[in-house]
Amino acid sequence: MKLISASFFTTISGRQARAALGFMLPWNWGKIKRGAAVAELENFFKKMLGVKYAQTFYNARGALYHGLKAIGITSDDEVIIQAYTCVSVANAIIAVKAKPVYADISLTDLNLDPSKLESLITSKTKAIIVQHNFGLPADIRAIKAIADQHGLKLVEDCAHSLGAKYQGQPVGTFGEFSVFSFGRDKVISGVNGGLLVTNSPEVFNKLPKGLPLPKFWVILQNLRYPIIALKSFHTYYFLSLGKALIALSKKLKLIPEITSSAENQCLDASILNYNLPNCLALLILKELPELEKVNAHRQKLALLYQQKLNSDGFKVIQSNNNVNENIYLRCVALTANKKSLDDFLKKHGIIFGNWYDQTVAPKKASLSACQYVNGSCPNSELAADQTLNLPNHLNITLADAAKVIKLIQQWRKLQ
């Protein structure tokens, strides 16, 4: 039986596994840490987005942290973010000693609701971070107008939205600076990787230029991931070999973790201070030619799910933005009956994704450490209770999607 999952192995490819394996060969060892790939990647994005400056980091959370420092965010400042977010965003704000202030989302597109912004702005507010959630661009023009009116810096978190546009303009080109992620669950993966882009020389010149690379064993963890993930994907249900392999690899720390337990408690800023190794930049460069194909596939399946499954008790999220400009990194549905559907589909080998099942995800993150007050953002809390992600990545075929649709329709009849 094939693993049909919205959240596991979303970006794996034989091409990437072979490239990662290539670095294990002695004659390629010299390319692991340093080489021309980092500059090549930065130049690629300058051209693609038409921006003046681009700088890579080991991850997007590091890019966000250093960007916030560069625009002068410091202790006692307040930074507004949407409540339906990832702990690494909150962490970057807390690491510059500022306070994250959570704005509620709209249940239409699960993005920051501009009408909720003004009441949160105080004399301490310095910036608004707009997260184009799950690949659906937020209402960036409305939010930018509010930011400009109050003299606030606008930052775009494009970790989920590489390749998306808002009214014809690429996301990542509206803010004072923007960050992109090449984490393993993102649009294009280098297992890890982050990028900051800006048109401001002041911001760019303030970014640290000599950060260290991650330790060699951490780079090796990254290189092992595509190889182990590919094997696990293909053998996931075969005597549960793949399932065991990935669990063991996590336990033995053969592969990197996504957020550490210290990060989930907002206690660890060390992960924010690394540069991108050459080998991970090369993995990203190898995948970038697939960008349009990957996004078109996700979009096609998301639209299929919307068309076939939308009903009163089951809402597949779409946005007011032009449909063909959304990239649907995750295709999210909201249903009050999530647990029953989840259990039903699991019996058929289908695993939904859980972005985001907590207002500041993942579930292991401490909401009090993230300074989120329960009850303060009701739409985000409702979305967290009802969310499930339908599988739509490149390893999911049209036939797989049809199977998911059929099973959901069967489940409905049983309700």
Ligand SMILES: Cc1ncc(COP(=O)(O)O)c(C=O)c1O
């Ligand atoms: C919205 C958002 N921003 C930033 C990040 C951080 O990305 P990275 O893993 O590259 O640090 C994530 C991580 O998943 C995220 O979901």
